[in-house]
Amino acid sequence: MKNDPKELIQNDHRIVEKLFGQYETKGSDEDRRFILDELTRELSTHTEMEETIAYPAFREALGTAGNELLEEAYREHQEVKTILEELATRDPREPEFDAKMKLLMEQVRHHVKEEEDEMLLEVERAMSEEKRSELGDRMMEFKESNQPMSDDTIDMNEVDEQLDDERERSKMPPVEKEEGHMT
Numbered sequence: 001m002k003n004d005p006k007e008l009i010q011n012d013h014r015i016v017e018k019l020f021g022q023y024e025t026k027g028s029d030e031d032r033r034f035i036l037d038e039l040t041r042e043l044s045t046h047t048e049m050e051e052t053i054a055y056p057a058f059r060e061a062l063g064t065a066g067n068e069l070l071e072e073a074y075r076e077h078q079e080v081k082t083i084l085e086e087l088a089t090r091d092p093r094e095p096e097f098d099a100k101m102k103l104l105m106e107q108v109r110h111h112v113k114e115e116e117d118e119m120l121l122e123v124e125r126a127m128s129e130e131k132r133s134e135l136g137d138r139m140m141e142f143k144e145s146n147q148p149m150s151d152d153t154i155d156m157n158e159v160d161e162q163l164d165d166e167r168e169r170s171k172m173p174p175v176e177k178e179e180g181h182m183t
């Protein structure tokens, strides 16, 4: 199968987890802001792809037996969106920023575990290979048309390089005032 829905979702989860790891190890305020931006982009595309394409297909395949799992998943997505909205207005220097990031990581990690340990396994049992393959193609199509960058997934080396660039820039004397620059 070229595009397995389970693998596509798991790949996205691994990218988000890597960004969490980066947040936990990189210290500067610039790094934190940059990582949050990447996370917001990844999580928004991922949850929208699930809600508009994957979950409706899962619901159809699982029938009423899947109601509880899916309702919980939608509810958890909503909570993640709310935390991301709150983070968008926060300054990385505030202690609340870190508290909210920790909440976000906890919430997403819990959601990822539930999806991977329960939902995706049940879907794999309930859906034919043909249907999963067709769903995977549609998921991939969505991702490709909604990807802000030219490549399909975030290149983590690139993220590292950009973080280094930002760190360099923050050491240089300010040449021009950037958007969102804090005084």
Ligand SMILES: [Fe+2]
Residues within 6 Å of the ligand: 047, 050, 073, 077, 111, 115
């Ligand atoms: Fe999800």
